[in-house]
Amino acid sequence: MSGMAVQPVLLWSDALLFVLIGVIVALVLWARRQDALRAAWARVAQNGVAMAAATVLGVFVLIGLLDSLHYRARLESPAGATARYAVEVNSALDALLADLRLRTEKTYSAPLATHLFAREALENSTQREFPRLQYGGAHLGENLSGRGLDIAVRVLRGVGGGLVVWLLLMLLARRIKVGAGGTAVRAVAVTLLPILLLFGVAISLSGGYHVFGTDKVGQDVLYLSLKAIRTGLLIGTLTTLVMLPAALLLGILAGYVGGWVDDLIQYVYTTLSSIPGVLLIAAAVLMMQVVIDTHPDWFATSAERADARLLALCLILGMTSWTGVARLLRGETLKLRELEFVQAAQAFGVGPFAIMRRHILPNLMHIVLISLVMDFSGLVLAEAVLSYVGVGVDPTTISFGTMINTARMELAREPMVWWSLLAAFSFMFALVLAANLFADAVRDAFDPRSSA
Amino acid sequence: MLAYIIRRLLYAIPILIGVNLLTFALFFVVNTPDDMARMQLGVKRVTPEAIQKWKAERGYDKPLLWNATAAGSAALTDTIFFSKSVRMFAGDFGRADDGRDIAREIGDRMGPSLAIALPTFVLGLFVAISFALLLVFFRATALDFGGVVLCVAMMSISGLFYIIGGQWLVSKVWHLVPISGYSGGLDAAKFLILPVIIGVIGGIGSSARWYRTIFLEEITRDYVRTARAKGLPERVVLFRHVLRNAMIPILTGVVVVIPSLFMGSLLTESFFGIPGLGSYTIDAINAQDFAVVRSMVFIGSVLYIFGLLLTDVSYTLADPRVRLQ
Numbered sequence: 001m002s003g004m005a006v007q008p009v010l011l012w013s014d015a016l017l018f019v020l021i022g023v024i025v026a027l028v029l030w031a032r033r034q035d036a037l038r039a040a041w042a043r044v045a046q047n048g049v050a051m052a053a054a055t056v057l058g059v060f061v062l063i064g065l066l067d068s069l070h071y072r073a074r075l076e077s078p079a080g081a082t083a084r085y086a087v088e089v090n091s092a093l094d095a096l097l098a099d100l101r102l103r104t105e106k107t108y109s110a111p112l113a114t115h116l117f118a119r120e121a122l123e124n125s126t127q128r129e130f131p132r133l134q135y136g137g138a139h140l141g142e143n144l145s146g147r148g149l150d151i152a153v154r155v156l157r158g159v160g161g162g163l164v165v166w167l168l169l170m171l172l173a174r175r176i177k178v179g180a181g182g183t184a185v186r187a188v189a190v191t192l193l194p195i196l197l198l199f200g201v202a203i204s205l206s207g208g209y210h211v212f213g214t215d216k217v218g219q220d221v222l223y224l225s226l227k228a229i230r231t232g233l234l235i236g237t238l239t240t241l242v243m244l245p246a247a248l249l250l251g252i253l254a255g256y257v258g259g260w261v262d263d264l265i266q267y268v269y270t271t272l273s274s275i276p277g278v279l280l281i282a283a284a285v286l287m288m289q290v291v292i293d294t295h296p297d298w299f300a301t302s303a304e305r306a307d308a309r310l311l312a313l314c315l316i317l318g319m320t321s322w323t324g325v326a327r328l329l330r331g332e333t334l335k336l337r338e339l340e341f342v343q344a345a346q347a348f349g350v351g352p353f354a355i356m357r358r359h360i361l362p363n364l365m366h367i368v369l370i371s372l373v374m375d376f377s378g379l380v381l382a383e384a385v386l387s388y389v390g391v392g393v394d395p396t397t398i399s400f401g402t403m404i405n406t407a408r409m410e411l412a413r414e415p416m417v418w419w420s421l422l423a424a425f426s427f428m429f430a431l432v433l434a435a436n437l438f439a440d441a442v443r444d445a446f447d448p449r450s451s452a
Numbered sequence: 453m454l455a456y457i458i459r460r461l462l463y464a465i466p467i468l469i470g471v472n473l474l475t476f477a478l479f480f481v482v483n484t485p486d487d488m489a490r491m492q493l494g495v496k497r498v499t500p501e502a503i504q505k506w507k508a509e510r511g512y513d514k515p516l517l518w519n520a521t522a523a524g525s526a527a528l529t530d531t532i533f534f535s536k537s538v539r540m541f542a543g544d545f546g547r548a549d550d551g552r553d554i555a556r557e558i559g560d561r562m563g564p565s566l567a568i569a570l571p572t573f574v575l576g577l578f579v580a581i582s583f584a585l586l587l588v589f590f591r592a593t594a595l596d597f598g599g600v601v602l603c604v605a606m607m608s609i610s611g612l613f614y615i616i617g618g619q620w621l622v623s624k625v626w627h628l629v630p631i632s633g634y635s636g637g638l639d640a641a642k643f644l645i646l647p648v649i650i651g652v653i654g655g656i657g658s659s660a661r662w663y664r665t666i667f668l669e670e671i672t673r674d675y676v677r678t679a680r681a682k683g684l685p686e687r688v689v690l691f692r693h694v695l696r697n698a699m700i701p702i703l704t705g706v707v708v709v710i711p712s713l714f715m716g717s718l719l720t721e722s723f724f725g726i727p728g729l730g731s732y733t734i735d736a737i738n739a740q741d742f743a744v745v746r747s748m749v750f751i752g753s754v755l756y757i758f759g760l761l762l763t764d765v766s767y768t769l770a771d772p773r774v775r776l777q
Contacts, residue, residue, distance in 0.1 A: 039633065274760075276720060276752035282737045283478055283745050290483045290491045384610050389718060390738050402508035404612055412614065416624075425613045433608035440604070 006071040007085045011307040013234055016070045021065075021243050029452050030273040041364075043445035048443030051187035056434035059195055060229050064338025065228040067093040070303070078181065089303035093230075099225055100206060105218035108410070111419050112151060112209045113137070114144060154204045162200025212420040216406060221420045223426045231399035232431060235314060235374040235383045243318030243325070244368065251326040252356050252364070261323045263331075269323040277320045278389070284316040285391035306394035311395060313386070317379065325371045329364055332433050336360050366446040373439035377432040400428045453768070459763065463491060464757045468541070471753040475746050476537045485512035485532070488742060510536055510743070511546070512742065536746070545747040549739065554747050564634055565716030566645055566729030572651035573680040573713055573718075580656050584663035585690055588671065590710065600664070606657030615647075615723045622646055632725035643751045647724045652719065699770045707763040710752070711755035 029036040042288040044050050069092040072085040094101055108117035114137030115130035132138075140146055170189060202222065205211045212221035272280075290310060292298075299305040300430075336342060340407060345355050378402075386392035388408070389403020403424040410417040479488075488562035489506040505559050507513040511554040512532060519530045527532060536546065545554035628647050650753040670676070671694055679689045716730035725731070729748070767774040 045538055101511070133554055145704070265468065267466065271467050271474065272751045274467055274756045275749055276712065276715065276756065279733065279745070279749045279752050282733070283475065283749055286737065286740060286742070286745065287478050287482050290487050293491055294483075294487050381610050384612055386720060388612060389734055400610075402618075404610075411620070416620070420614060425610060428610055429613075432610075433605060436604050436608050 003151055007074065007083075007446075009070040009303075009306065010087050011068075011070055011089075011241055012311055013238065014070060016241065017065075017068050017234065020237060023241075024386040040445045044441050045184040046182075047441045048128065048183050048187040049437050050193040051184045051295050051440070052374030053434040053437035055188045055191040055440060056195070056430060060233065060431055060434070060452040061092065063226055064233040066096065067091045067227060087301055089301055089309055091230075093226065097226065100220045101171070101414070103210075103220065105133050105210070105214045105341065106131075107214070107216055107218050108417055109133055109136055109210060109218075109238075111211060111213040111216045111221075112205070113213065114140065114147060117153070117417065132209075132284070136214075139206060139208050151205070154208065155201050156298045158201035159197055160200070161204065162193075162197040165200070169196075180305045212423040215403075215420050216410070221320060221403075221423045224420070225423045227398040229431070230250055230405060230425065230429065231310065231393060231397055232380045234310060235317070235393075235399075236379045236435070237372075238311070238314040239317040239321065239379050240372045240375050242315055243322035244372075247322040247325040247329060247362070248364070248368070251329025252333050252360055254326070254358055255330040256360060257354065262330075265326070269326050272320065273323040275320075279317055280320050281386060282389065282391045284319070284388075285313065287314045288316070290331045302396060306397045309394040310397060313383075317382070321375065321379075328367050328371065332364055332367055333360055336363055358362050370439075370446055373435070377435040377439065380432050380435070384424075400424045427432055453765075455550050456619055457765070460761050460764070464761075467757060468750075468753065471750060472537050472540065475749050476533055478514060479726065479742055480536075481748055485510075488512075492740060507733065508535045510549075522653045522738050536743075540747065542751045545750075546743050548736070548744050549741045554744055555734065558751065559726060559748070561716075561729045561732050563713055563728075564640075564726050565714060565721065565730060567640060568647055568651075568724075568726055568728065569645070569713035569718060570715055571648045572717075573710070576650060576652045576655045576659065579652055580659040581663055581695075581702070583656065583660040584667055587660070588667040589686065589690060589692075591668065591671075603661040603664075606653075607661070609657075609720060611654050615719060618646060619723065632723065634724075637773040642724070643724070646680075647663045647720045647726070650722055661706070663698070666701050667694055668763050670694050673697075697744075700767065703766050703770055704763060708756070708759040710762060711759045713754065714755060715752055 031041065070089050071091070072087070073085045075086055077084050106116060109115070110117055115132055118130075119128040120131050122129050137144075137147060140150060160303055169192065173185065173189070186376065200210055206220075206222060210222070211325050213223065215221055215224065250265045250269070254262045260438060288309070292305060292312075296305075299308060342355060342359055345359055350358075384393055384401040384404055385398060386407050392401045393399050403420055407417065407420040408423070411421075459488045461503055485507050486503055489503040489512075493502055493506060504513065514530055514532050514535065517533050522530045540547070544557055548554050548557065556757070574627050583599070585597050590599075592595050619631055621629050623646065623690040629642050632643075633638060667690075675697075677688060678695060679693050680686075684692075694733050714729065715733075716726075716728040718734055720726070721730035722734045723727045732744065735741075736748070
């Protein structure tokens with residue numbers, strides 16, 4: 001029996017991510033039929049900065065999604081035997097970036113370097129010298145003086161390639177007439193150009209060099225940065241997703257039912273929010289680490305264990321951050337409860353749960369959306385800090401925090417190893433800036449108070 | 453006023469009990485002391501005797517809530533819950549894994565934490581409010597727009613970047629101040645100046661933008677129009693009228709953090725080697741010293757609740773119309 005070439009692996013975080021996407025698609029379909037929502041999104045679309053930010057976010061999400069299609073490759077086995085699969089879990093992004101992933105050097109090398117960063121004693125020489133890299137600049141052979149020219153040619157080729165792809169996309173857009181969108185389409189087009197140019201240059205250069213250098217164990221830093229995107233996106237979105245049901249339920253109950261229910265729920269969230277966030281997270285992560293470490297039999301692969309820790313981190317972050325949303329929802333429900341349409345529903349004898357679901361919940365959706373987009377950037381930044389403190393993601397999970405944390409150890413080195421820090425900070429900055437700009441536009445469009 | 457404060461302090465008691473129960477559940481029920489011992493000793497080469505020894509050394513060998521073997525009230529007091537959690541109310545935090553008294557350690561480390569957190573807080577508040585006022589003064593101009601863009605960009609940069617970048621530029625390239633360390637007395641200034649400046653710069657983006665929104669909201673009010681109609685210059689309108697009235701929303705967000713300044717900053721202290729409570733917490737987390745983490749959680753909540761009370765009291769000082777009852 002011959003099995004498939006790959007065995008798909010669905011990690012828990014992948015499943016949740018796909019659920020999240022399903023929810024978003026369903027919400028978009030639902031929102032299309034609501035006039036007020038369509039008008040609000042149209043306001044977002046007319047905002048050039050917001051659309052540019054959305055484009056950047058879209059590229060990040062695409063990379064993150066590619067990185068969420070996991071599989072285990074099939075191992076070579078004699079014909080007729082049952083298929084066996086590698087222990088290592090890879091993703092579609094890993095397969096695309098196989099060149100980057102597999103071409104590891106011995107240790108640190110600077111961006112676009114041809115030699116290792118540190119001197120080593122070579123075999124047939126008494127002096128300590130910089131050894132040549134195994135892959136970076138290997139195509140140059142002995143002719144190292146041609147490196148500058150080679151890089152220039154590759155950059156030009158990359159720019160050309162990016163430009164061609166962009167022009168083709170523009171032609172395609174014109175052919176299928178999306179040009180009617182006005183500002184939105186123009187903003188997307190203008191943003192896509194530098195993105196495609198950067199992609200072109202990165203692809204063309206990484207054919208022969210390590211564009212952002214290599215890290216301590218010789219892994220390509222560009223590859224690490226691209227892999228870190230998924231972790232950042234997951235933390236930024238799943239955290240809000242996992243806390244949302246609890247926040248919605250408790251916030252609406254407290255606001256609508258009132259009385260001792262209100263007192264109890266308020267007591268719970270005041271207690272939770274009075275513990276400093278980082279400390280509560282630290283305490284909870286320490287405890288969770290004990291659970292994971294004392295039950296090694298729960299997880300088949302190390303990827304699953306790291307994934308469990310990532311999800312647990314999302315849960316813990318959600319546990320500390322739902323209080324703010326619940327408070328907002330409670331306040332808004334208190335206001336809504338007194339409005340005529342709710343009183344009319346009560347007069348018709350509609351039950352409290354039906355009122356909460358049909359009349360209160362839809363009117364709270366803008367708060368949910370605003371807090372979702374506003375929290376995102378803070379969570380991405382928080383991940384880096386938590387991983388630095390040692391209570392973040394699993395050390396084997398590639399994230400901006402773990403990249404910064406490992407690079408930090410080398411700061412005292414002379415000369416400094418700066419590239420992996422700079423790469424992590426730049427990618428994080430692009431992601432967070434785009435998220436902040438987009439969040440601002442969404443808040444302005446949906447918050448009735450700020451549009452007044 | 454006094455009656456109000458007393459009532460608020462009484463309200464704090466159930467919340468503190470809740471915090472206490474939560475940390476107890478987190479540290480002793482989700483994971484039993486046996487789990488923690490196994491984790492600290494290493495999962496592989498662990499014997500039941502080693503676990504018993506570890507637990508006895510730290511006082512974790514008692515029953516959780518009810519000691520059936522003890523007589524009288526000792527049945528309640530000779531338990532982990534009483535000795536580890538209830539005693540925290542009396543300021544008794546027990547001993548850290550290295551054998552030192554936690555309460556004493558906290559007392560020693562508060563000074564350095566405050567020495568860095570207080571100047572950062574005051575200076576940060578001053579700089580952010582000044583910057584926000586400047587933007588509001590030039591509102592709807594290119595300067596205002598540029599300022600807001602700068603704020604958004606600055607708040608999109610990781611706090612770690614400010615610290616690492618600042619240390620590299622000021623200490624390594626310019627050699628102006630030592631890269632990290634601490635000493636008592638006036639000597640401390642040279643160690644504190646860089647972390648304070650970095651703290652101020654790191655916080656300015658989000659706070660200045662927030663203050664600007666508050667000022668802009670205030671500036672549409674009627675009293676501002678009246679002040680302008682009287683012929684007051686914009687400068688006076690902003691400083692005498694808008695700033696004062698905007699203090700209420702600013703106080704809401706700011707006063708609550710003042711008591712927490714004692715806790716110090718986790719990142720700044722550990723990067724700059726300041727022996728304060730922030731670095732103490734980080735070290736405890738890395739060493740998985742459960743007793744210290746538990747104590748810091750408790751103290752942090754006490755300070756936060758105290759901050760909420762201070763916020764309410766500060767309203768009456770900023771706005772004579774507010775009456776607490």
